[in-house]
Amino acid sequence: MQATRPATSSPLTPLPRAFYARPVLTVARECIGKILVRRTAEGAVAGRIVEAEAYRGPQDRAAHSFGGRRTPRTEVMFGPPGHAYVFFVYGMHHQFNLVTTRRGLPHAVLIRAVEPLLGVDLMGKRRGLCPEDPRLTSGPGRLCQAFAITLMDTGADLCGRDLFLAAGKRVRVARSTRIGVDYAGAWADKLWRFADPTSRHLSRPIRVGIRREAKGR
């Protein structure tokens, strides 16, 4: 048991499944300010979520579940809400998502950045950085490394003890286009990225309406 308690007024207990069983845009927006908690044999880490994106397959061209594509990788998104969808990209980075809404509808929220709250030394050790470095958790791949989230965690129940969201303070939420989905045509223009614009731990600053023309189609 950890001797110190986090500097939040709320207990570090998992949010109920009902939190995830709502429209994906609602869940994405309400993620901002919540606390992401991770427990492993190495110890506990926690961070305040400051950036998240909604992926609304099967219509959303940017989503892995676009067109209802149901493969071993995307299978968990077709299951019940409140579970983890973790995937691996570019041969080196993991990405952590929350499965939302309802069984059969493959919607998910990508957690893109958190502010370190608890276990910063362990995060620094995992990242190979000093604990004060702002690059500790300011990106979807970075936070997965700091929180030791891997493909092993895909399908994990977010109402369990080892990986979950807990309540946090209410904050103002800004919106922008999503990052890295220019290939998605008109879907890339959707303002489905949500963030606390005052945070210094965003993967990129919030700038609405400034996006290069999509390459190709």
Next chain:
DNA sequence: TGAATGATTTACT
């Protein structure tokens, strides 16, 4: 079976 590629990060010019 093999080829293409990616919801990124890092280092370097």
Next chain:
DNA sequence: GTAAATCATTCAA
């Protein structure tokens, strides 16, 4: 600003 790193996953054959 650009490029390299590096492999699970998908799809075509």
